Amino acid sequence: QVQLVESGGGLVQAGGSLRLSCVASGIFFRINAMAWYRQAPGKQRELVAVITNDGSTRYADSVQGRFTISRDNAKNTVYLQMNSLKPEDTAVYYCNVVPRPYSWGQGTQVTVSS
Numbered sequence: 001q002v003q004l005v006e007s008g009g010g011l012v013q014a015g016g017s018l019r020l021s022c023v024a025s026g027i028f029f030r031i032n033a034m035a036w037y038r039q040a041p042g043k044q045r046e047l048v049a050v051i052t053n054d055g056s057t058r059y060a061d062s063v064q065g066r067f068t069i070s071r072d073n074a075k076n077t078v079y080l081q082m083n084s085l086k087p088e089d090t091a092v093y094y095c096n097v098v099p100r101p102y103s104w105g106q107g108t109q110v111t112v113s114s
Contacts, residue, residue, distance in 0.1 A: 002026040002102040004095055009108030012085055020080040020108055022095030027102070030073040035098045036080045038091035039107075049080060050098055063089075085112045 008020040020036070033052045039045040049059045049069035057069050068081040078095050092107040 004102070004105035006093060006095055006105050006108040009093060009110045011111045011113065014086055014112055014114050016085050016112070017081070017083045018085065018110060020082065020093055020095075020110075022078045022080075022105070024076050024078070024095070024097075027097065029076040033098045034069075034071060034078040035096060036067075036069060036078070037094045037096065038089075038110075039094070040088075040091040043091075045094070047098075048093070051078065082110070085110075087112045087114045 003025045004022055006020060006022045008018060010018060012018055031053050033050060035050040036048045037045050038048050047060060048063055049057065049067055051057050051069045051071050059067060066084045071078045090110060090112050092109050094104055094107045096102060096104065
């Protein structure tokens with residue numbers, strides 16, 4: 001059974017930083033590309049950042065240069081370092097496998113105040 005558990009969200013002022021973590025179980029973590037997604041109120045879920053099994057990364061234009069995705073295969077964990085946060089980054093953040101996501105976890109709420 002696949003389980004994805006996100007953590008690290010919270011309330012932060014604009015310009016601040018947060019580090020999100022996602023622990024995956026039930027998958028062969030090291031062979032999978034992993035991604036962070038987010039869903040703001042009233043909007044569709046969007047892809048934020050991807051890290052492949054060999055460590056290559058790519059980002060949505062809206063977070064390029066501010067967010068960094070990384071992974072620790074020994075811990076079955078993917079991270080998202082978020083710097084220079086903006087109010088428009090407010091959303092529930094989820095991790096999952098790409099390109100074919102499994103069932104979604106509960107996500108972690110990030111709220112950025114202006």
